[in-house]
Amino acid sequence: MIKGLYTGAAGMLAAQTQSEIIADNVANIRTPGYKGEESSNKAFPEMLMMRTSTENEIPGNTLIGGIGTGVVVDQITRMNVRGVLQTTDIPTDLALTAEEVFLVVDTPNGERYTRNGQLQLNSEGMLQTADGYPVLGEEGPIGPLSKNFQVDAQGGITDQGVTMDRLRLVQVPAVGLLREGQSLYASNQPVQDFAGNEAVLQGTLEGSNVNLPGQMVKMITVMRAYEANQKVIQTHDATLEKAVNEIGRIV
Known part of the structure; x- marks a missing residue:
């Protein structure tokens, strides 16, 4: 019976993690270049139940069957699908058209990678992210630039x-991405310079690839799973209460 409590609690924890991921996706549905995330569950190892008997004074075990011990979130996967391109005609808006290609920005924690191309020029004409991090070119921070600078499909900048x-465009393996917030990623895998031809569209933004109706359906499914596991715990709790307060009093 106690195993049922642990199984129900494990299911609730997994559902809670899934709901947090879905909430994060929905919160970033308007973040340019945002890539939604999905979680997958795995079951804890199943245990075999044996019945021990001494029938005819000969010890023996009878296999009853297996029993599950709950689930846990196995891994969180980034959906590496390009979002819808939106024309803005703003020179500082840059969309990356090739998948797994990222801009490189300079942060206090070192170089980081982003697909959020909603950039801006600071007071000195330096190209930076909305959070104020310098965007890096092959020769370092880019600028100063005028408001009429141009970017070609290969990333070349003329003013x-x-x-x-x-x-500076790099290819980062999807399995190596480590999300750090503010549309920034680190990588635990080696990155390579982008070797393709066309990867940039100026005056365009890549939207989030999160599908809102799909996320709502997943949220409903997760909440039902959470409630089902909650009901399991409540049922076991009621059974334990009867065992302690009623059966114990009769004995």
Whole structure:
């Protein structure tokens, strides 16, 4: 009976983690370049139940069957699908059209990677993210730039007919991405410079790839699973109460 309490609690914890992931996806549905995440569950090892008997004074075990011991969130997977491209005609808006390609930005914690191309120019004309982190080119921070700078499909930056720099574009393996918030990622895998031809669209933003109706359906499913496991715990709790307060009093 106590095993049922642990199984129900494990199911509730897994459902809680799943609901937090879904809530995070919904909260970032308007974040440019955001990639939604999904979780997958795995079962704890199943235990075999044996009945021990001494029939005819000969010890023996009879296999009854297996019993589950609950579930746990196995892994969280990033959905590496490009979001819808939206034309804005704003020069500082850059969309990355190739998957697994990221801009490189300089942060206090070192170089980080982002697909959020909603950039801006600071007071000195340096290209930076909305959070104020410098965007890096092949020669370092990019700028100063005028408001009429141009970016070609290969990431080359020109301003008033002068070649300024080229965006530093890297390919990061999906399995190596470590999310750090603020649309930034680190990587525990080696990154490579982008070797393709076209990867940038100026005056365009890549939207989030989160599908709101799909997330709502998943949230309903997760909440029902949470409530079912909660009911299991309540049932076991009521059974334990009867065993302690009623059966014990009769004996």
